[in-house]
Structures are given as C-alpha cells and as structure tokens.
Amino acid sequence: MMSSSSPSQTIVELNEIDASSSPVNPLIARGAFGTVDLALLVNWSETSTSDGGGACGRDGSSGSSIVESVSLVAIKTIPNATMAKSPEMQLTREAFAELNALRLLNGHENVTPLLAYYAGSSGKAGGGLAQWDWAGGSNAQSSPTSLCLVCPYHPVDLFDALNYRRLGSFRDGPPHESIRLTSPVLKSVAFDALSALVHLHSHHILHRDVKPSNLYVTREGRIQLADFGLAKAVPLVPLGEGGEPHNKNGAQSPTEQLQVSVTTGLCTLQYRPIELLLGGNGVINSSGDGSGINGAFDLWSIGCIFVELMTLSGPVFPGRSVLDQISRIFGVLGTPDEESWPGISRLPDWKMFSFEKKEGTGLRSKVADRRIWDELGLITSQLLTLDPAKRPSAKTCLELLSFDEQNKRRAHLSVVSELIPPELQIFSQLQDPNRKDCMDQMSNAKQHAVKLAENRRAYPTSCAKKMNNLERWTCKNKFSGMTKGEVEGSEMHAEGYSVSPAAGSLQILAEQWGAAMQDEAAIGVMVL
Secondary structure: OOEEOOOOEEEEEHHHOOOOOOOOOOEEEEEOOEEEEEEEEEEEEEOOOOOOOOOEOOOOOOOOEEEEEEEEEEEEEEOOOEOOOOOOOEEOHHHHHHHHHHHHHOOOOOEOOOOEEEEEOOOOOOOOOOOEEEOOOOOOOOOOOEEEEEEEOOOEEHHHHHHHHHHOOOOOOOOOHHHOOOHHHHHHHHHHHHHHHHHHHHOOEEOOOOOHHHEEEOOOOOEEEOOOOOOEEOOOEEEOHHHOEOOOOOOOOOOOOEEOOOOOOOOOHHHOOHHHHOOOOOOOOEOOOOOOEOOHHHHHHHHHHHHHHHHOOOOOOOOOOHHHHHHHHHHHHOOOOOOOOOOHHHOOOHHHOOOOOOOOOOHHHHOOOHHHHHHHHHHHHHHOOOOHHHOOOHHHHHHOOOOOHHHHHHHHHHHHHHHOOHHHOOOOOOOOOOOOOHHHHHHHHHHHHHHHHHHHHHHHHHHHHHHHHHOOOOOOOOOOOOOHHHHHOOOOOOOOOOOOOOOOOOOOOHHHHHHHHHOOOOOOOOEO
C-alpha cells in the first residue's frame, strides 16, 4: 500500500511497485539495531489534465498527478522499540534517544536528517507505512513493537569508504603510496565531522559512539553523523567546592566549571576515551567559549578517526580488551601521572593495574607522510590529549581548519571520487525524463534501486575477500603501518543507514530531553 504524507510526496516500498512481479529484497543492512531497507520517495505535482500526458493517481491508476522526481530513502526499523510492560506505548531508552536526537538536531548539513517516522508492525521487515508521520508532525500512531525512521539514502559509510580506498588499489601486493587520501579530502572529511560535533555540543548533546561506521558519505561528498541510539542530552549542573552541586540560591562565579556524569561503558572499544577505560564517569566540562559543552568524550573518538584518515591502517589503538586498549594507548601517548593528568589517581581502575612508565612513541610515528601530518597532525594531537580537561572544543578545532565555500565544494567532489565505490554511487536521475507514464518511471527507479541494494549487500563481502588477500602480507613499510595481526583484528560489518538533505522542525527542547534522560531508569518517557 502506498501512503502519502502530504499532497506532494509519497514513500513507496520497492515491492509495492508492479506488485504482480516477483518480490525483491530491499534490505541493505542488518545488525543489532535492526534492519535498513531501501525505498523510494516520490514527488508528485497536481495537474488539471485528467487524461493523457502520463497523469496518474498515486496508486498507479489514472488520475490528476504526475511524477516530478524520485529519490532513494533508507527505512531503519528498530524492533522491540516499545516497553513491553508499559500501560501506554512508550519507547525504550535507545529508540527514544535516537528519535529525539534526530528531531532536535534536524537541519544541519552534517547531521542525519530525519524525513519521517512511523510505528511499524511486528513481523514485517521495514514496517508498515499505513501509520507514519513527517518529521516534526504530530499524528504519529502507536506501535506494538517497532519504530521506523526514514532518512535519505547515502551510498557508503566512512568505515567501508576507507576500506575501499585502502583495499581497492591493489590485487597481488601490499598497499602503496597512491592510496593516500589527498589534502582536500582529508580536510573536507575532518571539517564536516567537526561541524557535526559543534552542532551537537552547542545543543548540549553527546553522541557517545562516534566511529567511522556512524559517519556517512553523501552522494554530494559531505560527511554526516548518524546513529544516535546512545546519544544523551547533557543538563549542565554548576558544582561548588568538593564537586558537589552548587546551591541554587548561592552566588556563582562566572568561571565556575559545569559538569555532569555521562555514564561508563559506552562507545565502541577502539574509540572509547581513556578516562572511561579507567573507570571514570566521563565528566564533561563547559566549553568556556559559550558554545555549549566541551564534549571531550566525542572529541577523543574523532581524534582516533583522524589518525585513520591519515594512515588508512584501521584503528590507531586496535585493542581487543579494555586492558589491551589501555596498554596500546599508553604505548603511543605515554603513561600519565598526576603531574600530566591531575586527578588520574582518583579514577576507579587506575590502581587496579600496575602500568609501566612509558614515554610513548608519539602519534607522529604512526604517520609517515609529512604532508598528511601537516594537514591534521596538530589538531589530532590535541584531540588525543590524555587529560580530557585539556582537549579543545570542537568549535576551537574547527576554527583551525579554515575552509571557504568554493574550496569546500571542490573538496566534496574529490570526496566522491576517492571514497565512494563506483558500484555504490547513486544515479543522478532515478526516473527517465523520456518516460511520461508515472508507473513506468517508478518501475525504472525500482530497477536501479534493486541493483543498488544488491550491490550494497554484497559490498562488505567483497571487502572481506580483499581483506583475506591482504592477510598474506605483513605490511610494516612506511606507507601502511599495519601488521597482519591488526588486519585479523579488524571488524568487517555493514551498518548501512544513510542520509542527505535536511527536513522537519524542532519539536522537543534540549532541556526537556535532558531532564528525561538524566535518570537512566526513566526510559521511554515519550508516548507515541
């Protein structure tokens, strides 16, 4: 069944087009979060012509609408998104966090835009479209189990894009210098990623799981941050002496630090901040420049990603356990003490282990190419400062990457050519302008979409085959920095939900969300 949200747009599942034909598989990704299906967003225009000229109804019958354009959307279905024992249909914490973060942050070019959301039916991949709502709307329906989020589709995430760049340039030997990303691409990806964090942190939101597979490359070459299931709104609380909350009636110093606990045990291991690895609570400081929270948690993660951009050698700290991860970090950055990191001895897990005093090899040893280091080395070194209080804000880092609009547009073109595999690139026009019949146009778009879905499902498999080829090599030359053991520890996966232009309006305030999310037990406070 086709369902429209407005007089001009309709979301159409691939199997709704030419239903008499054999069913197709719209799936492009599956994981712990649920599934992601490919679908079409059809833009219609009304016409007074009731016969001829290709006019048709939105169910394919003759009518007074014609197809103006067709674009791809990704439908992310989150199963078990409602609390089973709740008297009302309430969202779980993860589903609530993702939906409201997307709604709150909608409108920024480097953050996943939410086009629509709706309640899904149990047992149906992708959910039913009979009950859904445009982003910012107010007629969302209750769901027995699942929540479906609709975003524009983008071809690849940064994880797969970097693997494509690293593994796609050779067949029978180790990588060579030509695989290195060019300066415009390095700068563009870094700039876009930092821009996303500036937007989040200015709204007092932490992502808490920044990693390459949660950053997407759009068809235009922009980078967009996605997957907000672990996001948290941070209500800043002024602290008095001894770290206790300040008395509301007491005088407050303009320089008084604002802090809040963001909970332990979050974030993928290879991108998890050192303070969390040592049992800290991820205390966040105000940025000091009026731009919101400092967000040291997210900034460590983005610093790890910047090293990957410079080396194309996978995670800079590829630990397989918490202790292994800590050891790898200290091996590069050195073992801290109270002088270099005041307060480290008070972290819960610091005294549980005996850490050998090391000077560390330094981040510079990881990047052989001086040109590349000159692009991002200084910023990355600051982001990967062990003491979280000394990490600069995303806004401060962004100011160091001056990038005018003209150069930014050129760099985005380079991102497309260097990071998007040809088999995953989206056709510029899904509909054939020479076809006037609307169902012919949607059938044509369906054919392209089905092929794209097949390529997307197969892409991680093809990467894994190339990875097996790479395992025969021990790449310790100055251009790779990767050993066989590190390759074997790499995780191949397909978290494929992708996005593009912004839509929707702000419907929930950061303060309201923060108040709801501050208490981890108070999950599911939004009623669909």
